Amino acid sequence: MISNVxxxxxxxxxxxxxxQVEHFTPGEVIVSIETWREYYDGLLQLIDDLNRDPNIxxxxxxxxxxxxxxxxxxxxxxxxETINNWIRIFEQYSF
Numbered sequence: 557m558i559s560n561v562x563x564x565x566x567x568x569x570x571x572x573x574x575x576q577v578e579h580f581t582p583g584e585v586i587v588s589i590e591t592w593r594e595y596y597d598g599l600l601q602l603i604d605d606l607n608r609d610p611n612i613x614x615x616x617x618x619x620x621x622x623x624x625x626x627x628x629x630x631x632x633x634x635x636x637e638t639i640n641n642w643i644r645i646f647e648q649y650s651f
Contacts, residue, residue: 574590584627592619603616605648606645609642612627612628613628615627
């Protein structure tokens with residue numbers, strides 16, 4: 557389970573980058589990113605980097621809606637190192 561500290565860190569990171577969670581269920585997250593048009597190439601690279609993680613099943617982007625669909629192994633949220641790895645990858649990009 558994600559700790560309260562980790563939740564706050566994720567919320568702050570999302571707010572900093574203009575990310576809004578549109579839908580969440582265990583194993584699936586749909587987010588919208590306000591600035592995706594400005595950072596399209598970086599967004600595609602971020603998706604590619606995250607897709608290499610064995611706990612990510614797939615990530616796709618719908619430019620018509622500006623939504624990113626993330627499907628992941630929901631058991632991965634039990635491991636702090638997995639979440640920290642995702643955060644480290646995401647922090648490499650400036651949206």
